[in-house]
Amino acid sequence: MNLFDVYPIFNIEPVKAQGTNVWDSDGNQYLDLYGGHAVISIGHSHPHYVQTITQQLEKIGFYSNSVKIPLQETLAQKLGELSGYTDYSLFLCNSGAEANENAFKLASFHTGRKKVIAFSKAFHGRTSAAVSATDNPSIIAPINETDNVVFLPFNDEQALAKAFSDEIAAVIVEGLQGVGGVQMPTDSFMQQIRQLCDQHGAVMIADEIQSGYGRTGKFFAHQHTSIKPDLITVAKGMGNGFPIGGVLISPKFEAKHGMLGTTFGGNHLACAAGIAVLEVMEQENLLKNAQEVGDYLLEQLKQFPQIKDLRGYGLMIGIELPEFNEIRKKLLFDHHIFTGVSGGVQTIRLLPPLNLTKEEADQFIEAFSKVVNKASVQL
Numbered sequence: 001m002n003l004f005d006v007y008p009i010f011n012i013e014p015v016k017a018q019g020t021n022v023w024d025s026d027g028n029q030y031l032d033l034y035g036g037h038a039v040i041s042i043g044h045s046h047p048h049y050v051q052t053i054t055q056q057l058e059k060i061g062f063y064s065n066s067v068k069i070p071l072q073e074t075l076a077q078k079l080g081e082l083s084g085y086t087d088y089s090l091f092l093c094n095s096g097a098e099a100n101e102n103a104f105k106l107a108s109f110h111t112g113r114k115k116v117i118a119f120s121k122a123f124h125g126r127t128s129a130a131v132s133a134t135d136n137p138s139i140i141a142p143i144n145e146t147d148n149v150v151f152l153p154f155n156d157e158q159a160l161a162k163a164f165s166d167e168i169a170a171v172i173v174e175g176l177q178g179v180g181g182v183q184m185p186t187d188s189f190m191q192q193i194r195q196l197c198d199q200h201g202a203v204m205i206a207d208e209i210q211s212g213y214g215r216t217g218k219f220f221a222h223q224h225t226s227i228k229p230d231l232i233t234v235a236k237g238m239g240n241g242f243p244i245g246g247v248l249i250s251p252k253f254e255a256k257h258g259m260l261g262t263t264f265g266g267n268h269l270a271c272a273a274g275i276a277v278l279e280v281m282e283q284e285n286l287l288k289n290a291q292e293v294g295d296y297l298l299e300q301l302k303q304f305p306q307i308k309d310l311r312g313y314g315l316m317i318g319i320e321l322p323e324f325n326e327i328r329k330k331l332l333f334d335h336h337i338f339t340g341v342s343g344g345v346q347t348i349r350l351l352p353p354l355n356l357t358k359e360e361a362d363q364f365i366e367a368f369s370k371v372v373n374k375a376s377v378q379l
């Protein structure tokens with residue numbers, strides 16, 4: 001059987017990974033500034049993570065949500081403490097799209113409404129409601145087409161005020177837009193979403209699937225602004241590669257048995273992975289490191305006149321260039337550095353593990369300097 005060919009891939013096969021490095025089948029070592037698409041938070045194959053998951057698997061790997069699984073409570077407790085949302089509750093699922101899907105359901109159950117506001121360049125996943133709220137018509141199948149989602153220009157307060165009504169169930173906004181090219185919401189835009197949601201009885205959802213879990217130097221990217229969302233969705237960095245997602249739910253929502261559910265969500269192994277991630281984040285002070293090394297990288301990158309625009313916080317950095325494909329390929333094949341991209345806005349995205357060191361940041365800056373100064377295209 002062949003694989004269904006939906007991914008454009010690089011001709012590289014990683015076979016080993018440790019910390020911020022991966023090695024391919026030919027023994028080449030790479031610096032990973034992509035983190036497997038913002039997934040690797042505490043570093044590849046962290047020893048505490050490997051040990052916790054291994055020991056859990058030797059005890060019990062899975063049982064359904066029809067029994068007591070105290071690891072779920074341990075995970076929720078720790079997540080509340082580290083994120084500052086101790087009074088919220090947690091629903092566990094398996095991926096980012098699924099987290100947003102459940103957030104939309106909660107918002108709709110809670111308000112009895114079905115209309116959602118989303119923003120230009122937003123990405124919220126590929127399942128039904130999540131893809132409907134994603135600003136990319138090419139991945140919306142006819143079955144996902146709906147009039148329930150209104151797209152508004154990002155950071156446009158006037159458009160938001162004009163579009164709001166008592167029909168709106170939810171506004172969904174990324175803490176820091178990822179796929180859209182690391183676009184930052186302004187504090188006043190976030191405050192306006194909060195205020196209009198309160199005024200009209202709508203639910204504010206912060207999608208922190210890419211920008212959360214310490215990536216921007218704070219636990220959640222929206223914590224760079226002054227608002228508190230009603231629902232916060234998480235995945236990616238939450239499991240450091242183990243599939244797990246979740247919704248943090250404000251106390252204003254009432255749970256009912258059967259309202260949400262999943263077979264795999266919150267299983268023993270996923271919880272063990274999630275707990276190990278939070279333990280390492282705390283023990284190794286990874287938020288502080290993301291902040292410091294991120295600030296350092298941004299400062300270093302400011303010296304390049306070739307960069308059209310530089311965006312981001314912490315270790316979620318967007319480097320907008322007149323041309324980015326050749327630069328990314330040269331970084332990968334000539335200098336063995338993985339980076340991400342956002343095609344629509346010609347932006348290289350840095351999403352490394354949160355334990356990136358200043359020396360590794362320097363390694364990137366040196367390679368970047370060689371590549372942009374030698375680029376065959378006029379930058």
Ligand SMILES: Cc1ncc(COP(=O)(O)O)c(C=O)c1O
Pocket residue numbers: 095096097098100123124125126174178179207208209210211235236
């Ligand atoms: C902001 C955001 N939301 C949702 C998703 C979807 O997550 P998943 O691919 O785990 O379904 C992504 C994935 O890139 C994302 O960046």
